[in-house]
Amino acid sequence: MPDPATQYPAPDEQASSTPLPDTSLEPGLYIVATPIGNLGDITQRAADALARCDVIACEDTRVTGRLLHHMGLHKRMIRYDDHADDVSRDRLLGLMATQAVALVSDAGTPLVSDPGYRLVRAAHQQGIALTALPGPSAAIMALTLSGLPTDRFLFAGFMPVKDKARSDIMTELAGLRATLIFYETAPRLVSSLLALAGAWPARDVAVARELTKKFEECRVGTAQALAEHYTAHPPRGEIVLLVGPPAAPSTADLDIDAMLREQLLDKKASQAAAYLARLHGLDRKTLYERALKMKEA
CATH class of the missing domain: 3.30.950.10 (Tetrapyrrole methylase, C-terminal domain)
Incomplete structure (x- = not known):
């Protein structure tokens, strides 16, 4: 796959915001981020890739279809979601040998709590060329x-x-x-x-x-x-x-041994350590080791 820097011109090299001519992309996998709500957030590179790819793998063809309609595109779509089996994945991998496959989710960046991890991993394992086009993320x-x-x-x-x-x-x-x-x-x-x-x-x-x-x-x-x-x-x-993160505790103001003794009255060492770690933002492992020594004493 060509270097993305040469395949997609830099912003100052682009004459307009319209996609490049409808010439096919090199075969491989293109991970394309799509808008999370406002369709105006589609990037120039994403629009270009969706216009020039051969196939779009998507969670829901109806959702992606609305985006394509907004962009004035008609593309072949193949459903690929969390329930996709090995046969569906192998089918897409086979297409990548000769075609450009764009992977999109219903909204945002693919793989971020969305399908695609196994497909991308398999593409790496098979030596398939792939790249990602960054964009919206909730x-x-x-x-x-x-x-x-x-x-x-x-x-x-x-x-x-x-x-x-x-x-x-x-x-x-x-x-x-x-x-x-x-x-x-x-x-x-x-x-x-x-x-x-x-x-x-x-x-x-x-x-x-x-x-x-x-x-x-x-x-x-x-x-x-x-x-x-x-x-x-x-x-x-x-x-x-x-x-937000826990406030940095001032251990000087905490009587850790006293707190542990109180918790150990009705809790196991692991439970006491977990409870105090969560309550005060302390290190659970350190508390657990301290609790074990107290129980052995």
């Missing part, structure tokens, strides 16, 4: 809008549905000094906010929704305050849920 847009720290962040995908799994992920990530980014659905938002309020009552939380659309919103506050707001005003649309 997670990154929400992070930049939230006002939460951006120097370190973790995208954690969709918040788990079940209470136990949600509690486990919060315990796992409690001590991480980074902004956490989750995707969430409107019907589950309040329950997730209440869980966050119980685990991390003092942390800054942001809810970003309807991004790039008319009713775009990014609301910041404590999890409890946000839960109360969205209980009174049930949300709609796609949602990004962000949690």
Whole structure:
């Protein structure tokens, strides 16, 4: 596959915003980011690739069809989603030997909580030429809008549905000094906010929704305050849920041994360590080792 820098002219070399002439791309896989709401966010490179590719692999042909209609394009589409089997994947890989296949998701950047990981991995393993055309991402847009720290962040995908799994992920990530980014659905938002309020009552939380659309919103506050707001005003649309990092604890102000002794009265060492780590943003492994020594003493 040619170097993308030569295949797609730099901005100052482009005479207009219209796609390049309809000549085919080199065979291979093109990972193409598409708008997350506002169709005007399609990039020049993405529009060009979709105009010139031979086949588009997409989650839902109806959704991608609307984007193509907006762009005035008619292209062959093949459905490829999380339920795609090995036969569907092998079919696409076979096409890439002689054709340019564009991979898109319903919205945003493919593979980011969307299908495509196995296809891209298989393309690498088979030596197929591939490149990615960057563009919209709800997670990154929400992070930049939230006002939460951006120097370190973790995208954690969709918040788990079940209470136990949600509690486990919060315990796992409690001590991480980074902004956490989750995707969430409107019907589950309040329950997730209440869980966050119980685990991390003092942390800054942001809810970003309807991004790039008319009713775009990014609301910041404590999890409890946000839960109360969205209980009174049930949300709609796609949602990004962000949690700020824990405040740096002053261990000088904490009597860690006393807290551990209290928790060990009715908890195992692992449970006591996990609880205090989540509550105070401390290192769980260090607490666990300390708790074991206390129990052995």
